[in-house]
Amino acid sequence: MGQKINPLGFRLGTTQDHYSIWFAQPKNYSERLQEDQKIRNCIKNYVQKNTRTSEDVEGIARIEIKKKIKMIQVIIYMGFPKLLIENRPRGVEDLKINVQKELNCVNRKLDIAITRITKPYGNPNILAEFIAGQLKNRVSFRKAMKKAIELTEQAETKGIQIQIAGRIDGNEIARVEWIREGRVPLQTIRAKIDYCAYTVRTIYGVLGIKIWIFIDEE
Numbered sequence: 279m280g281q282k283i284n285p286l287g288f289r290l291g292t293t294q295d296h297y298s299i300w301f302a303q304p305k306n307y308s309e310r311l312q313e314d315q316k317i318r319n320c321i322k323n324y325v326q327k328n329t330r331t332s333e334d335v336e337g338i339a340r341i342e343i344k345k346k347i348k349m350i351q352v353i354i355y356m357g358f359p360k361l362l363i364e365n366r367p368r369g370v371e372d373l374k375i376n377v378q379k380e381l382n383c384v385n386r387k388l389d390i391a392i393t394r395i396t397k398p399y400g401n402p403n404i405l406a407e408f409i410a411g412q413l414k415n416r417v418s419f420r421k422a423m424k425k426a427i428e429l430t431e432q433a434e435t436k437g438i439q440i441q442i443a444g445r446i447d448g449n450e451i452a453r454v455e456w457i458r459e460g461r462v463p464l465q466t467i468r469a470k471i472d473y474c475a476y477t478v479r480t481i482y483g484v485l486g487i488k489i490w491i492f493i494d495e496e
Contacts (some may be wrong), residue, residue, distance in 0.1 A: 284439045285464060285473040287492060293470040300345035308375055313381060314343050314466060317352060320380045324373050339401040349387045352377070357398025398428075400433030402489035406476035409440070409487055419446050423457050430459075430491065437461040437492035444485035461492055 286294050302310040318341050327334050337358035344351040375388050381388075398404045407427050412422035423440050430438045437460030445452050463469045469492060476487040 285471050289467055289471070294465050297340060298343045298345075300343070304376055310345070316380050317341070317343060317350075317377055320377050321352070321354060321373065326375055328369065337398060337404055339395050339403050340396070348385065349389065350381075350383070352388070352390045354390065354392045355395055357395045357401065357404045359392045359394045397433035400435050400491065400493070402472050402474040402491050403476070405472050406428065406487045406489050409442075409483055409489075410476060410478035413442075413473075413485060417428075419428055419455060423455075424431035426489075427457070427459050434494055435460070435491050436495075439490040441488040442485060443488075446485065447484045448482040462490050463492065463495075464490065466495070470494045470496065 289294065298314050300310060304426070321341055322336070322338060325338060337356045339355040339357060342353040342355070344353075370390060370392065374388060377390070378388055395401060395404075399408070408429070409422050409426050412425070415417060419442055423442070426440060427438060439456065439458040439462045441454060441456040443452065443454040446455055462471070464471065472491045472493060474489055476489075478485050478487060
């Protein structure tokens with residue numbers, strides 16, 4: 279079971295909650311779903327253009343969307359929220375305007391809030407962005423994975439598994455490399471595991487990064 283299903287979907291209702299919370303009639307469901315994707319893409323594109331750290335990390339951990347009849351509430355969980363505020367003093371307001379233009383929502387109010395994550399490198403999405411930046415800069419994949427594990431240990435997690443697949447280091451034949459540190463019980467539902475799958479485009483081709491982080495057990 280640990281290799282055959284998304285670890286987040288496997289744990290929905292136990293240790294994992296939905297990132298989108300709303301209700302829609304069947305005929306409107308696809309429209310609402312596409313609306314969520316537009317919101318997430320717009321936010322990620324805006325942050326990518328206007329913020330950048332020395333490690334080439336955007337710092338978005340996850341985006342939660344809650345919809346009511348006349349209101350859309352968006353909560354952005356970031357590891358480095360100061361970047362968005364310091365680089366552009368009206369960053370949140372500009373982001374809100376961009377999302378409103380993308381959605382073309384007139385009858386609904388849009389509210390965007392930013393929440394800071396205390397231990398950013400304990401989140402797989404931020405960690406995957408860090409590894410992707412290292413691979414783009416032609417750093418050895420082994421060095422990148424070991425550095426990522428060191429950063430995760432500072433976040434006091436109980437275990438981590440990293441997998442990179444593709445033409446690693448420009449080799450002709452694609453392969454899969456992985457490393458594990460600590461415990462990662464993928465088959466246990468009560469284990470709180472955070473997971474992400476990230477795609478990075480390098481000069482050699484597309485590489486896939488998967489990260490499992492074991493946070494705690496209930």
